[in-house]
Amino acid sequence: MLKFVVPLIAFGLLVGVFIKGLDPERDLKKLPSPFLGKEAPHFDLPRLKVPNERISNQAYDGEVAIVNFWATWCVGCRQEHGFLMELSRTSDVPIYGIDWRDQREPALQWLSQLGDPYVASGFDADSVTGINWGVYGAPETFLIGKDGRVLLKHLGPLSRDAWENDFLPAIVAAEGNQP
Amino acid sequence: MSRLFLGVIFLLVGWSVWAIDTGRAFEDDEMQARYVEIISEVRCVQCQNQTIKDSNVQIASDLRREIRRLLSEGKTNAQVFEFLVQRYGDFVLYRPPMSGFSLLLWIAPGLFLLIGGIVAARVISKRMTMPLDVDDDEIDQVTS
């Protein structure tokens, strides 16, 4: 007799799953980074502003840092740029940029017109570094800990909300309460 | 409404232009076959639901380029997939991993066949001893 209730129960469970699946917080397009909690990928790129010099992840070895993938063709990057400028002034955490799939001239113009929030920017024309970091849509922002591990990945323009709710707590924890 | 537009735009961007490499990627037949096989299983992570073989968005062609590079460096198919999964997670492969929850997916066909077989056997053995000439309402016996 019990077997006739099974379909009902199974259906009930399915509905439960669907209710959770409809949660508006869910973002189908956001891919969690497989590097979370693991050592951040390395990179070694020519510098955007000074082409015969190079910049690599060694630049921020031992400190908490932000790595931001940006491009001049990216609308979201323009949106977050103002906030990045503010961060570069107010926060101690250095911001390194990686100019992704872009062209040098427009990129240099962009920085001189809108300001340069980056300690330095690497120039990743063919996205080899982008792929190594699992980047698939600019802007993407990574928070790297002192030990070189990826603490956070943020997809899309970096908003004040995300900064205050996600990044700051992680930074505080990483730096052991030294702001 | 804007979401509708967004959905439509994604649909268009994703589907309307697709990937056509400029000729064969490899002269060697076997490598070419492996290449095509691999790119048929890799997901274009930016698209709505397409392989990198069939999409022409930037990331798809970048990934195809990387795969060509890896193959010409002598990597095996498994190593190529490993490279991609390391960077993009399991999501990037259309073949679900044989570990964790998705292992259930791979066990399911065999398991279901087993269960189905048992169920069928039980039904058949229960009925084989029951009378053959019983039907519900004879009146309505017309054709098969």
Added chain:
Amino acid sequence: MIPEVGHFALILALALSICQCALPLLGAHRNDQAMMGVARPAAVGQFVFIAISFGCLTWSFLQSDFSVLYVASHSQLSLPTAYKISAVWGAHEGSLLLWVLLLAGWTVLVCRYSSELPEKFSARVIAVMGGLSFGFLLFTLLTSNPFERLLPAAADGADLNPLLQDPGLAIHPPILYIGYVGFSVAFAFAIAAMISGDLDQKWARWTRPWTTSAWLFLTVGIALGSWWAYYELGWGGWWFWDPVENASFMPWLIGTALIHSLAVTEKRGLFKSWTLLLAISAFSLSLLGTFLVRSGILISVHSFAVDPERGLFILAFLGIVIGGALVLYAWRAPSMDSEAGFRPVSRETFLVLNNVLLVIATALILGGTLAPLFVELLDGSKISVGPPYFEIAFAIPMVPLVLLMAIGMHTAWRNQAPKALVNKLRLPAMVAVVVGILIPLIFYGGTSVMLAVGAIAAIWVMLASVIDPIRSWKRGAGSVALTRGAIGMSVAHFGVGFFVLGVTVVSAFTVEADRSLRIGDRENVAGYEFELRGLKNTTGPNYQALEGEVDIYKDGDFIGQVRPQKRTYLVQKSPMTEAGIDAGWNRDLFVALGDPLGNDAWSVRLQYKPLIRFIWLGAFIMALGGLIAASDRRYRLTATQKESVRIQQGEPA
């Protein structure tokens, strides 16, 4: 004015649906003729009002009334008239209105063709369908009103998605929905039976033609979608196991199981509760499909507007309808036992296996489709489940099914002498093995295990399907003729074999090549030569295109010219590619234009696809078989006529 009329008509329809649902149900419970008598008029009235509403929306499109938001979002002044009409169902709100219209249409058909049904039963059936109408109409009016105004009106619309501006895509939704929605009839029959507690062989006989009819439309609808994807999307594939494709395929699989289970219930009175569960499940899967497509819960190229609020409404509706049906099931099913038996070698056994295998296939597809959702909810990680999984998982139950099908259709009810079966099928089996291995070898130059299995199974089924029709035809007039049911069965099964042959050959022998061509260049692919003769600019009603002229030769002989295009639609400005296809019954030659490569060279994708048309032809043959079977005389006979026919025709096969 007209949009408001349309809107108002929907509200009237909603009111009628309440009457249609509540009164007959109450009336059946109390044996009140007057209340039960409300059912048919209410249903007809509802249909009329929904048709008026649909007409108003269509009129708004034809008049390019851009003060209606839906029209402004999906149409444009220069859109060809045919597509202005198909744009009505081109997006969420309008397609919902189509759904509701078709539901009302099926209900009217049930009203018309239910004279032999007991009054209480038909009252309940129509009431249930009224309840379903109520839910959908409420959903439409509350969350998806197609008549919402855009004020001030737009000067010109945003154009219909260029992908949808195509004849194949224009008729795919209506045909598909006729099938999807049609399973609601079997569902309603099931509910009515559970409410009264009476389920017998008569019930199965009543339900069969409705189920088969819905099934055949679903078959055609899915085939149209697949064919469209092939020639329009241009990558040469015909099925991608996309969640929305799966959402339409699962009701089809369960519908097929239901058709076969109904046969057993009608013939022997067996498996009543199981048939009931299948009848509930088929429509439930239709509803589930609606939910998956319109809620945004899964990533798909096919999804309509992504809106969790709508998703919740549909989910609530789903919960009530399916949950209610399953509660009824848990209550009534235990008492539906039967004492009939059958021996191990019998048609009943094969139908049990049929059902088991189809349910396994459905469960695997459902699992694969929902797995990414489950995994994400479990630990936040994301996986993808695509063709590499589905193709293997689906083949596992399907190969045995196809092989068993050929035997099952020749097996007698109750008890079949194995020897007679072997004698009948021995020759076809041997022929199938030989042909299945040799033909691919001779015609396509290769063979493999999978290919051999597929080809043998396909030919085996096709041969087995024609044995009885051929014997019957040879015996000539005067002997017992095959019923339409039997003919339909043979045709449908033949269609399956045809389909499997197409799938097997095209999967094994497709040749695909990306090439770079300059004007005057020729490339050789699979024995055919493709020459780019020229490129020119053309314009269509609402697009500009670059058109290539590609000549195809085989062994030096000119075969035909195809004209692949790259189109840019004027309003949405997105590029779209139209493949150039040289179609043949035994192969397609497929040319798609890529991008300019510089130096006047263009990248092109050239494909050779052998027997690909067999795939859709096979599906259409299956549907034809369904049509023949559904028109069998016994579904249309009255009680007295049945008696004499029974005497005439004797024991069925």
